[in-house]
Amino acid sequence: MNVKHNKENVLKTGLDLFCHKGFNSLGIDEICKVTGMTKGAFYNAFKSKEQFLIEAIVLYAKNNVNRIKTQLQANKKDTAYNRLLQFYISMLEVQPKVNFMGCFINNIMSELGATNENVGIAATKAFDEFIEAIEPTVKEAQRENELDANINARQITELLHSTFYGALTRAKSSKDHQQSIHTMNLLFNNLKIKP
Amino acid sequence: MNVKHNKENVLKTGLDLFCHKGFNSLGIDEICKVTGMTKGAFYNAFKSKEQFLIEAIVLYAKNNVNRIKTQLQANKKDTAYNRLLQFYISMLEVQPKVNFMGCFINNIMSELGATNENVGIAATKAFDEFIEAIEPTVKEAQRENELDANINARQITELLHSTFYGALTRAKSSKDHQQSIHTMNLLFNNLKIKP
DNA sequence: ATATTCAAACAGAACGGTCTGTACAAATAA
DNA sequence: TTATTTGTACAGACCGTTCTGTTTGAATAT
Structure with missing residues (x-):
């Protein structure tokens, strides 16, 4: 077996598996x-399955924050409002x-957040990072006068975040993302300052 | 042991346990x-752990729909808008x-919705029932002119629902419900027709 | 009223399978 | 050589489910 098993690669694969099967339904054997x-190699590289999950959460958070920032900063010719939407x-x-x-963090939070404190902490941290990555936009x-500058930016961000995650969960449940897209559009429409 | 083990009572207890521990972290032994x-009694009453969960979901949905209807129909002296909020x-x-x-249905959906079809169906049905219970209000x-009558009532309900569940998940994660209350207030403020 | 029958409810040990984590020897690197 | 990493087998715990035998209580027969 000539494959290089650096932690980053294994984590990437494990993260993908966790995303699709959750924590309890995914065994170490399958990851291996x-x-x-x-x-042997796995337990040499990772202290435990829990620790492996936590490192996967951190990796996911990092990737996701990067994706958020990249996507929100692309198409700068467009307004911030449109880029957010x-x-x-x-x-x-x-x-x-x-x-x-749906959202990996949300799924893990639901599965383990109540029973496993360390996982709960890691997941909460990831959530916070997402919100902080969105707030600047x-x-x-607000500076571009498309969102109300009288409302605290953090509060608006929290509202966007909550509605989005609710809509995402709803899409997951109903296996239909169209309704969720309508929901986000309706929210954005309502928040937009009428000219 | 003189306790009567009718299904309803066992389901009520099991539901409570599921709510706090999720599906995989709760064993039959603990329920018993x-x-x-x-x-023996358990497996005489229920086909399997999965079937037990599904019956618990149905019970939860029934209770919750009742609670929604009761609460939205109380305080009729108040406006529908205020009752919703x-x-x-x-x-x-x-x-x-x-x-x-957080919300039991949401948690179960996140934990099992992707891997267990029957559970996914039951959870989705529960979600739909919640939305249908809220839409009339x-x-x-809209008739009382506090929400925009030009927008489809179902779409508004979906928006309220999504934001609420997102906010609920956020509260669960951050162990702080105040931020989530602000979020709901902000949403309602924005949706209210300005006089 | 009393005895008999019988199906459903129940007790709880046992089973088969799966899981995480460990032991330890072999392989490799220093 | 000595230290580290890897491969594999396995320990030990756990879990959902099944199984066998027992209790129970109502229906039926005497």
């Missing part, structure tokens, strides 16, 4: 089988392609 | 221990008392 690792819509539009798996939209 | 049942706020306010467990608020 898919990555071509053996148990497009960002959320695109996250919903991708759902059919990923089997409506909300402020930008 | 808490209810004072034995395995108060309903959501009260659901968030109770979170500290239930250890920020949204229509009422």
Whole structure:
């Protein structure tokens, strides 16, 4: 077996598996089988399955924050408001392609947040990072007079975040992202300052 | 042991346990221990753990729909808009008392929706019932001119629902319901027709 | 009223399978 | 050589489910 098993690669694969199967339904054996690792190598690299999950959460958070920042900073010719809306819509539009798996952090939070403190902490931190990555663009939209500058930017961001995650969960449940896209559009419409 | 083990009572207890521990973290042994049942009695009453969960979901949905209807129809002296807002706020306010467990349906959906079709169907049905229980009061608020009658009532209800569940998940994650209450207030403020 | 029958409810040990984590020897690197 | 990493087998716990035998209580027969 000539495959290099650096932690980053294994984590990437494990993260993908966790995304689709959750924590309890995914065994170490399967992770090893898919990555071509053996148990010895796995437990040499990771203290435990829990620790592996936590590192996967951190990796997911990092990737997601990067994606948020990249996507919100692309198309700068467009307004901040439009970039925000497009960002959320695109996250919903991708759902059919990923089997409506929703948000990994949300899923893990639901499965383990109540019983496993360390996992709960890692997941909460990830959530916070997402919100912080979005807030600057909300402020930008306020400066561009498309979102109400009298409302605290953080509050607006929290509202966008909550509605989006609710809509994402709804899409996951109903296996239909169109309704969720309508919901996000309706919210954005309502928040937009009428000229 | 003189306890009567009718299904309803066992389901009630099991539901409570599922709410706090999720599906995979709760074993049949624990259900039996808490209810004072034995395995024989359990498997005589229920086909499987999965079937037990599904019946618990149905029970939860029934209770919750009743609670929604009762709460939205109380205080009729208040406007429909205010009753809606108060309903959501009260659901968030109770979170500290239930250890920020969030919504049972949402949790189960996140844990099993992707891997277990039957559970997914039951959870989706529950979600739909909640929305249908709320929609009439949204229509009422439109008739009372506090919500925009030009927008489809179902769409507004979906928006309220999504934001609420997102906010609930956020409260669960951050162990802080105040931020979520702000979020719901902000949404309602924005939706209210300015006089 | 009393005895008999019988199906459903129940007890709880046992089973088969799965899981995480460990032991330890072999392989490799220093 | 000595230290580290890897491969594999396995320990030990756990879990959902099944199984066998027992209790129970109502229906039926005497």
